[in-house]
Amino acid sequence: DTEVTQTPKHLVMGMTNKKSLKCEQHMGHRAMYWYKQKAKKPPELMFVYSYEKLSINESVPSRFSPECPNSSLLNLHLHALQPEDSALYLCASSQGRLAGNYNEQFFGPGTRLTVL
Amino acid sequence: GDSVTQMEGPVTLSEEAFLTINCTYTATGYPSLFWYVQYPGEGLQLLLKATKADDKGSNKGFEATYRKETTSFHLEKGSVQVSDSAVYFCALKSWTGGFKTIFGAGTRLFVKA
Numbered sequence: 001d002t003e004v005t006q007t008p009k010h011l012v013m014g015m016t017n018k019k020s021l022k023c024e025q026h027m028g029h030r031a032m033y034w035y036k037q038k039a040k041k042p043p044e045l046m047f048v049y050s051y052e053k054l055s056i057n058e059s060v061p062s063r064f065s066p067e068c069p070n071s072s073l074l075n076l077h078l079h080a081l082q083p084e085d086s087a088l089y090l091c092a093s094s095q096g097r098l099a100g101n102y103n104e105q106f107f108g109p110g111t112r113l114t115v116l
Numbered sequence: 117g118d119s120v121t122q123m124e125g126p127v128t129l130s131e132e133a134f135l136t137i138n139c140t141y142t143a144t145g146y147p148s149l150f151w152y153v154q155y156p157g158e159g160l161q162l163l164l165k166a167t168k169a170d171d172k173g174s175n176k177g178f179e180a181t182y183r184k185e186t187t188s189f190h191l192e193k194g195s196v197q198v199s200d201s202a203v204y205f206c207a208l209k210s211w212t213g214g215f216k217t218i219f220g221a222g223t224r225l226f227v228k229a
Contacts, residue, residue, distance in 0.1 A: 004159075048216075
């Protein structure tokens with residue numbers, strides 16, 4: 001299984017809502033990532049989890065809260081978002097640091113988020 | 117810091133034309149280099165990679181050679197198809213960058229039948 005799955009595929013939420021994005025992989029990867037991608041732009045790194053611990057937070061606003069319950073799952077909890085947070089949210093995974101910097105990332109299909 | 121520069125698009129080609137998308141990089145040490153492709157409405161997929169100088173990555177008719185002397189990793193394909201229409205991202209990873217993948221801005225390719 002070389003797939004990263006993400007749910008939901010589409011999400012529309014108001015600025016006062018609380019919602020969560022979910023990501024799952026069963027490749028035994030120990031690094032998992034959240035990216036935000038705006039139209040016609042490359043992905044922007046938000047968070048990296050390495051061995052279920054938060055390794056990198058790219059100064060993301062606290063209205064985005066990541067969680068890694070186990071080595072296969074990654075969540076992104078959303079609260080009090082702004083319309084400018086509307087974007088494609090991509091999850092990715094890769095082998096952990098011990099495998100070196102040669103390892104590519106495997107991306108999920110993304111969640112298209114619209115904040116009204 | 118590390119960076120990747122790609123040729124600006126969009127690139128529009130007719131089917132069976134030759135494709136080149138230029139990519140140059142700036143990095144300390146010896147980065148690994150990647151090309152990712154994003155089809156409409158999808159996430160990114162690895163197209164090919166090269167991990168050391170003079171390595172050639174290849175996949176689905178696409179090729180790119182890691183040129184350390186020119187700090188380049190240009191993507192080529194001899195005969196494009198309509199199904200190759202997508203956005204192509206050049207990217208690098210280096211030890212100094214830890215887990216971070218540095219992406220280029222992306223080049224959109226349109227192939228006409």
